[in-house]
Amino acid sequence: MAKSVRSKVLALVDPDTGVVEEVPRAPYAFDGPHINVGIRRGRRLASADSGLSDREFRVLVWYWFATEERQGPVQMTARAVSSELSMSASALSKTVKVLKGARLLVESGGIGRTKFYRTTPYLAFIGTGLEHREAVCDWNPPEMRIPKPCDRRGAKTKGDAT
Numbered sequence: 001m002a003k004s005v006r007s008k009v010l011a012l013v014d015p016d017t018g019v020v021e022e023v024p025r026a027p028y029a030f031d032g033p034h035i036n037v038g039i040r041r042g043r044r045l046a047s048a049d050s051g052l053s054d055r056e057f058r059v060l061v062w063y064w065f066a067t068e069e070r071q072g073p074v075q076m077t078a079r080a081v082s083s084e085l086s087m088s089a090s091a092l093s094k095t096v097k098v099l100k101g102a103r104l105l106v107e108s109g110g111i112g113r114t115k116f117y118r119t120t121p122y123l124a125f126i127g128t129g130l131e132h133r134e135a136v137c138d139w140n141p142p143e144m145r146i147p148k149p150c151d152r153r154g155a156k157t158k159g160d161a162t
Contacts, residue, residue, distance in 0.1 A: 042123065075116050106120055
């Protein structure tokens with residue numbers, strides 16, 4: 001027995017004549033997965049008041065868009081990421097440390113000594129609204145004001161020698 005297939009067709013109906021005219025469908029304009037980014041938080045982080053340097057913001061945005069599978073980590077070595085961003089591995093390491101400290105990037109697995117990162121679901125998420133709501137339940141909100149680079153150098157952490 002043949003299965004009947006139901007599909008929705010977008011059509012316009014002329015109210016005077018009753019003539020039905022099918023509306024042609026255009027191919028979807030986007031290529032591949034999409035990410036939802038909170039506009040207010042993203043804009044706040046892009047502002048000068050956020051405390052993020054241009055390099056830190058660029059690395060954060062790169063991680064937003066490098067995530068392709070739900071909220072999985074970006075499975076690339078630091079060398080590969082730094083090469084793609086045209087920066088040294090040590091500069092990337094320092095930048096990731098700042099972003100992790102602000103809970104904008106989170107460690108999400110790894111292999112051996114290689115650690116993988118992804119953005120916090122508070123900022124960017126791939127998935128449905130329900131999945132997003134469930135994902136943020138497990139995370140603390142990120143810092144939205146990061147200390148300026150000059151303030152970071154002078155700050156002592158607990159346990160530092162004086």
